[in-house]
Amino acid sequence: MEENLNVYEIVQQQLAVAARELDLDPGVHDLLKEPMRVFTCSVPVRMDDGSVKVFTGYRCQHNDALGPTKGGLRFHPDVAIDETKALAAWMTFKCSLVGIPYGGGKGGVQVNPKELSRREIERLSRNFIRALAPIVGPDRDIPAPDVYTNPQIMAWMMDEYSQLKGVNVPGLLTGKPIILGGSEGREEATARGCVIVVREAAKAIGLDLNGATVVIQGYGNAGSAAGRLLKELGAKIIAANDSSGGVHNPDGFDPIELKEHKDRVGSVKGFPGCNEISNKDLLELECDILIPAALENVITTKNAANINAKIIGEAANGPTTPKADEILDERGVLVLPDILANAGGVTVSYFEWVQNLMNFYWSAEEVKEKLEKIMVKAFKNVYNAYLENDVNMRITAYMVAIKRLDEAMRVRGWV
Numbered sequence: 001m002e003e004n005l006n007v008y009e010i011v012q013q014q015l016a017v018a019a020r021e022l023d024l025d026p027g028v029h030d031l032l033k034e035p036m037r038v039f040t041c042s043v044p045v046r047m048d049d050g051s052v053k054v055f056t057g058y059r060c061q062h063n064d065a066l067g068p069t070k071g072g073l074r075f076h077p078d079v080a081i082d083e084t085k086a087l088a089a090w091m092t093f094k095c096s097l098v099g100i101p102y103g104g105g106k107g108g109v110q111v112n113p114k115e116l117s118r119r120e121i122e123r124l125s126r127n128f129i130r131a132l133a134p135i136v137g138p139d140r141d142i143p144a145p146d147v148y149t150n151p152q153i154m155a156w157m158m159d160e161y162s163q164l165k166g167v168n169v170p171g172l173l174t175g176k177p178i179i180l181g182g183s184e185g186r187e188e189a190t191a192r193g194c195v196i197v198v199r200e201a202a203k204a205i206g207l208d209l210n211g212a213t214v215v216i217q218g219y220g221n222a223g224s225a226a227g228r229l230l231k232e233l234g235a236k237i238i239a240a241n242d243s244s245g246g247v248h249n250p251d252g253f254d255p256i257e258l259k260e261h262k263d264r265v266g267s268v269k270g271f272p273g274c275n276e277i278s279n280k281d282l283l284e285l286e287c288d289i290l291i292p293a294a295l296e297n298v299i300t301t302k303n304a305a306n307i308n309a310k311i312i313g314e315a316a317n318g319p320t321t322p323k324a325d326e327i328l329d330e331r332g333v334l335v336l337p338d339i340l341a342n343a344g345g346v347t348v349s350y351f352e353w354v355q356n357l358m359n360f361y362w363s364a365e366e367v368k369e370k371l372e373k374i375m376v377k378a379f380k381n382v383y384n385a386y387l388e389n390d391v392n393m394r395i396t397a398y399m400v401a402i403k404r405l406d407e408a409m410r411v412r413g414w415v
């Protein structure tokens, strides 16, 4: 039978297992199953040739028991309602897991931004935030960058919303350029958080990071920064790819040079000193650490039995299916689940929002220190619980997250 790759159904499945382990109140389970609100909108864009194209946008607010909803906006051709709902649910669990006062949200526009000019992307960004204006805000729902969105897009959105309101509202969203109230360390935060939990996991299983081999699937913002930070810890980056192909050198390469190459030519392909490798073969390379840093459903029943890594650090959201999790678990691969491994991004988003609300800004060192504390604590909470029960790291992470949500919903009187 074909494996179910509907990410919303995957979340339901993961949630059901965690609920059973926790003996969760059915009311609490029901509240977590469905998002509290889903918003769909049409976003018209005047194209450079004068025509108008209408794109479909979504924003899902999954649960706000712990605080205003929080999560990225992606611009990608595969954006769909079920995917947005799944990603919003993961945000709820992620924020709860690291103990920041947010619920979960996510949104996006179904569009291929690579086919749009810079001005068209600007108009799309401005029109999308106008459409979302009634349901977002610093106390309500706080967007951020996600796949194929970036600080510039956040800047246009913050500007448009501020013009609409007649006041400057930097706390509307996070991941802004520093000059507009962005935080030091936000751009590399997802990667830094991921590398901190990989480092802690390596320590826990007795793997020396010095000389450890690393494969990175997806050399975008998170993937390339993870490569740089892992190299700083002594690891050897041996392969990386993007949607157009991959590069491999068993002796390792400089991840910063690869980033510069990608920025220059648009992809990792053709990087000097490396062999080409297919996306399929890259995931199955023998390595110590595999970092999936792109999209959902890349480790499935089709390749899980061939994954040759000791630790998987999920910088992406949803890269591993439940069936693949089972196979990896049986084979002794330690999977650091997305809601833990990529929580550094939203954690520094929280710092950014706090700085915006108090209009007082922190140094890069302060941000790093605060992130380090939160990530190490979250890793220990999950890992220690994992050692004590029979379920994998992902379900354990869900259980830790759900306990806080359960308590918040109870004291609010929702159940």
Ligand code: GLU
Residues within 6 Å of the ligand: 070, 071, 072, 073, 142, 143, 144, 145, 146, 147, 174, 317, 342, 343, 345, 346, 347, 349
């Ligand atoms: N898009 C990122 C994530 O999936 C960051 C969200 C945020 O900073 O709000 O975690």
